[in-house]
Amino acid sequence: MTKSPVHIAQISDLHIKTPGRLAYRRVDTALALSRCIAELNRFEPKLDLVVISGDLADTPSSAEYEHLTDLLGELRTPFVAIPGNHDSRELMRIALPGHPYAGPSGPLNRHVQLAELDLILLDSSVPGHPHGELDPQSLDWLDAILSTGAGRPALLFLHHPPFAAGIWHMDRQNLRNADDLAAIVARHPRVQLIGCGHVHRAALTRFAGIPCTICPAPNHAVDLDLAMLRPPSFRIEPPAFHLHAWFPGPGFGTVVTHQIPIGDFEGPHPFFNEDGTLID
Ligand SMILES: [Fe+2]
Incomplete structure (x- = not known):
């Protein structure tokens, strides 16, 4: 059977509040998500799946998750979601009843088989704390899943980056037991x-020898303060999401991550005249 490319959008850190409430009294996160969903809906080719990598709600409350699921009702692609530090495992289970997580209680880990790919979603949230950690149960589960289906490429997603991005107040909240994940x-x-979230801005490094990304947010960005100049702050920067495109090929094929800005932009305009010459 011919293998086909797979297109997975990753969106992150939605921070949905109750209707009418702004995040940090400034950011309309519901409007930001609606704009993001419009972008996802018009994307071509049609997306295979949307991964939401945590911080779906903000405080969190049932009313926030109700608002979230109302907004996600407009999305025309199936989605999967893992919690971030702003989420509640219990409220997420109630809000997303059709989502089969690995166990009936505890971390909201999930394994999704999508054509040739294995997607493994890990719950790095630590109830009551902003930092991330994968508990022994999740690490064992991950190792067991990866031990089956050898030969299938696997993409992992978790909210907390397993590396320090250089932003002091976020680095205190990254994944504490990154070494366990690396092993x-x-x-x-x-x-x-x-693929991670949490930092509300795009970043890339190599972790345990493979690419490790942070997905930007559809709303506010954490201030890129690499010199400890300011208290924890955010900025309104161009919103964006990630598209992870997998292309079949030798070995495990190739994953290419594109960053896609959300909004209406001019174009596309042609490079060439009708006679094939470059427009000058
Ligand atoms: Fe977060």
């Missing part, structure tokens, strides 16, 4: 990408 990833060469 597992290193044992399984089929892992092709680790």
Whole structure:
């Protein structure tokens, strides 16, 4: 059977509040999500899946998740979601009843088989704390999933980056036991990408030998303060999401991550005249 490319959009850190409330009294996160969903809906080719990598709600409350699911009702692609530090596992289970997480209680881990790919979503939230950690149960589960289906490329997603991005107040809240994750990833060469959120801005590094990305947010961005100049702050920057495109090929194929700005932009305009010459 011919293998086809797979197109996975990753959106992150939605921070949906109750209707009419602004995040930090400034950011209309519901409007930002609606604009993001419009962008996802008009994307071509049609997306195969949307991954929401945590911080779906803000405080969190049932009313926020109700607002979130109302907004997500407009999305024309199936989605999967893992919690961030602003989420509640219990409220997420109630809000997303059709989502089969790995266990009936505890972390909201999930394994999704999408054509040739394995998507493994890890719950790095620590109830009551802003930092991330993968508990022993999640690490064992990850190792077990990766030990089956050898030969299938696997993409991992979790909210908390397992590396420091250089922004002091966010680095205190990253994944505490990154070494445990690295040890597992290193044992399984089929892992092709680790996609994270939490920092509200795009970043890329290599972790345990493979690409590890942070997805930008559809709303506000954490201030890129690499010199400890300011108290924890945010900025309104161009909103964006990530598209992870997998292309079949030798070995595990190729994953290419594109950053896609959300909004109406001019174009596309042609490079060439009708006679094939470059427009000058
Ligand atoms: Fe977060």
